[in-house]
Amino acid sequence: MDVLHHYIAKIEGHGKLEINFKKNKINLIIDEGERLIEGILLNRPYYDAPFVTSRICGVCPIAHNLASLSALENALKIEISPLTKKLRRLMICAQIIQSHTLHLYFLALSDYFKSDSTLSLAESHPELFSEALKLKQFSDHLADAVAGRNVHPIATAVGGFLSIPNKKILQSLYNQCHEMSAIAQKTIKLFASFSYPKLSNPTIYLSLSANRNYAMISDKVESSTGETFHIKNYTKNIIETVRNDSPSKYSQYKNNNFLVGALARVSLKSNRLMPQASKIHKTNQDKLGAFPAYNSFHNNYAQSVEILHFIEEAQSILEKLIDDKKYIFKPAEPIKLKACEGRGVIEAPRGLLYHYYELDKSGNIKNCNIITPTAQSLNNLEQDAQILLDNIADLSQKEKIRLLEMLIRAYDPCITCSVH
Amino acid sequence: MNKKTLAIFDLTDCEGCEVELFSLRKSADWKIINKYFNIINWRLADEKAENLNFDVALIEGSPASKKEIAFLKKIRAKSKILIAFGACACIGGIPAMIDEHKKEALLAYVYGKNYRSEFISAKPLSHYIAIDYQLSGCPVNPKEVKQILLDIAHDKPLKEKSYSVCFECKARHNDCLFIHGKPCLGPVTKAGCGAICPAKGLRCYGCWGQVADANVLGMIIALKKQGHTKKQIRKIMDIFWKQSDGYEKYLKELIKIKIKLY
Numbered sequence: 001m002d003v004l005h006h007y008i009a010k011i012e013g014h015g016k017l018e019i020n021f022k023k024n025k026i027n028l029i030i031d032e033g034e035r036l037i038e039g040i041l042l043n044r045p046y047y048d049a050p051f052v053t054s055r056i057c058g059v060c061p062i063a064h065n066l067a068s069l070s071a072l073e074n075a076l077k078i079e080i081s082p083l084t085k086k087l088r089r090l091m092i093c094a095q096i097i098q099s100h101t102l103h104l105y106f107l108a109l110s111d112y113f114k115s116d117s118t119l120s121l122a123e124s125h126p127e128l129f130s131e132a133l134k135l136k137q138f139s140d141h142l143a144d145a146v147a148g149r150n151v152h153p154i155a156t157a158v159g160g161f162l163s164i165p166n167k168k169i170l171q172s173l174y175n176q177c178h179e180m181s182a183i184a185q186k187t188i189k190l191f192a193s194f195s196y197p198k199l200s201n202p203t204i205y206l207s208l209s210a211n212r213n214y215a216m217i218s219d220k221v222e223s224s225t226g227e228t229f230h231i232k233n234y235t236k237n238i239i240e241t242v243r244n245d246s247p248s249k250y251s252q253y254k255n256n257n258f259l260v261g262a263l264a265r266v267s268l269k270s271n272r273l274m275p276q277a278s279k280i281h282k283t284n285q286d287k288l289g290a291f292p293a294y295n296s297f298h299n300n301y302a303q304s305v306e307i308l309h310f311i312e313e314a315q316s317i318l319e320k321l322i323d324d325k326k327y328i329f330k331p332a333e334p335i336k337l338k339a340c341e342g343r344g345v346i347e348a349p350r351g352l353l354y355h356y357y358e359l360d361k362s363g364n365i366k367n368c369n370i371i372t373p374t375a376q377s378l379n380n381l382e383q384d385a386q387i388l389l390d391n392i393a394d395l396s397q398k399e400k401i402r403l404l405e406m407l408i409r410a411y412d413p414c415i416t417c418s419v420h
Numbered sequence: 421m422n423k424k425t426l427a428i429f430d431l432t433d434c435e436g437c438e439v440e441l442f443s444l445r446k447s448a449d450w451k452i453i454n455k456y457f458n459i460i461n462w463r464l465a466d467e468k469a470e471n472l473n474f475d476v477a478l479i480e481g482s483p484a485s486k487k488e489i490a491f492l493k494k495i496r497a498k499s500k501i502l503i504a505f506g507a508c509a510c511i512g513g514i515p516a517m518i519d520e521h522k523k524e525a526l527l528a529y530v531y532g533k534n535y536r537s538e539f540i541s542a543k544p545l546s547h548y549i550a551i552d553y554q555l556s557g558c559p560v561n562p563k564e565v566k567q568i569l570l571d572i573a574h575d576k577p578l579k580e581k582s583y584s585v586c587f588e589c590k591a592r593h594n595d596c597l598f599i600h601g602k603p604c605l606g607p608v609t610k611a612g613c614g615a616i617c618p619a620k621g622l623r624c625y626g627c628w629g630q631v632a633d634a635n636v637l638g639m640i641i642a643l644k645k646q647g648h649t650k651k652q653i654r655k656i657m658d659i660f661w662k663q664s665d666g667y668e669k670y671l672k673e674l675i676k677i678k679i680k681l682y
Binding site: 012013014032033034035036037038039040042044045048051052055056057058059061102106133134136137140148149150151152154155162163242244247249416 | 437522527539558559
């Protein structure tokens with residue numbers, strides 16, 4: 001068989017590998033219908049955007065909801081309160097832990113055990129999966145408490161929240177952090193123990209930048225080449241192209257392929273990780289060799305580091321909220337509408353997520369643009385896949401497919417988001 | 421005891437309902453579900469689609485191509501009970517909100533004018549095949565999912581809830597958002613969510629679909645009295661109901677009865 005079409009299992013959304021074994025060429029086929037979310041939002045009131053855009057993705061709905069809210073607040077010049085900031089940060093913690101745990105244990109892990117199904121792996125390693133489910137449940141409860149539900153947020157609003165969790169719930173979540181941190185440490189140990197396939201592609205990493213913390217919401221993007229840009233210039237820096245045979249768009253940064261997501265974040269911001277995550281990551285670097293060595297398989301390891309980081313962060317925020325004597329619910333201020341435009345960018349589990357809205361004087365959406373993380377990393381993924389295929393030219397077809405599929409899963413692509 | 425075979429498939433959608441189904445896993449509920457069901461194809465977690473017959477098929481999302489419609493028909497033929505799983509499968513969901521006559525223009529808006537789509541617009545599964553039950557919601561409610569699966573396990577007849585979100589909302593002692601001036605669709609939306617949105621302060625968007633015998637005209641009149649224009653009422657209702665019968669017709673009727681009411 002010269003050209004093979006292979007359905008990629010265990011990723012979010014639908015995609016196929018097209019491998020031409022004769023020419024040693026690879027192509028990733030995006031197999032989802034356009035939902036035209038940006039088009040659907042036109043002429044709708046601004047407050048529908050966070051509700052509708054969270055439905056772009058059931059795996060990272062919180063990320064879309066928050067990116068949409070920050071873009072609208074940027075447009076309407078609304079300052080959010082320190083309490084709102086803390087609660088939204090908790091939502092991001094929940095989102096990253098949820099998404100990474102689901103991906104690492106239930107989609108990616110079987111690759112490293114060379115098991116062909118997650119279900120059989122779960123049967124042979126029940127204790128591992130029981131702990132993974134505890135992590136997942138903790139993150140679901142955290143999202144439930146703050147966002148109102150584990151999938152598709154309810155309690156958020158432009159300018160603040162519609163309701164906030166009571167301290168009893170915050171306390172019960174805080175009490176679980178110690179156990180979760182122990183599970184997360186084991187998770188890092190597991191993902192640091194794998195021997196990742198060899199791959200090197202010196203690409204550019206992009207992530208959010210802030211002076212002190214591990215930035216997840218910010219207005220500045222930094223690159224591994226030492227450059228930064230302000231999000232008001234994002235469409236000048238992230239150039240999207242349309243291919244006539246794909247419902248996803250493809251991005252470049254200054255004519256280069258680039259990578260966003262856990263690997264980019266941990267690589268660029270390792271000095272801003274929370275204490276335990278930072279300590280363990282430093283120790284592992286001796287074992288893993290130079291990290292990241294521009295090996296995209298390391299993305300899974302980076303995701304495991306982030307799970308611990310965000311548990312530590314959640315613990316720290318929960319502690320502050322529990323001790324806060326002024327912790328009371330205040331509804332968001334009434335909004336003064338005017339013709340305006342604004343941008344928001346946040347770090348979704350898979351990387352930078354941009355939302356842009358232009359509103360008319362009645363608050364209806366006149367223009368909208370959304371660039372999702374997977375759409376940004378697709379060019380790099382294709383390049384990596386080609387390099388890998390060239391590296392493994394001697395292997396059997398079956399082995400080639402296995403490794404290519406494993407690489408795609410290591411990216412944790414969300415085809416659902418990439419099309420939107 | 422012979423376990424029933426349960427197959428789970430997803431078409432084009434956000435996969436949020438599958439994530440909700442997954443969230444059942446940690447609970448004792450999952451053990452109960454596993455006692456009665458043999459889950460044979462879960463695309464997110466399992467690679468091999470087995471070519472078997474199914475006692476129950478849960479289908480999430482809507483077909484985006486002719487190939488997917490053919491696949492859907494094949495699954496229908498192989499399934500004793502076929503359940504539309506989530507708002508996209510039941511009522512078309514968010515993607516079905518699109519105005520078909522504007523689709524060409526919107527494709528050009530998003531992709532540029534040289535782009536040609538090979539995909540079809542989102543429609544509820546019932547547009548293509550007969551369905552036996554709707555597990556509604558955007559996303560589904562895991563508690564309701566568990567209950568229906570247990571009803572199937574015990575061969576109970578499957579009944580759609582015949583009351584509206586308002587009943588669940590009152591039972592939770594929530595403050596009425598409609599009375600506070602919010603265009604809440606709770607009075608005409610099928611129950612099952614447990615009034616989760618109003619409980620958190622968000623008005624009902626109608627994601628469970630219309631309740632049987634919904635008084636949609638009454639709802640439109642109430643929204644009009646609340647001060648919403650016809651255009652606004654359409655926007656409130658078409659987020660989830662674009663493919664549902666009723667409100668367009670009633671919005672037209674509203675013109676006729678306008679004088680009598682105001």
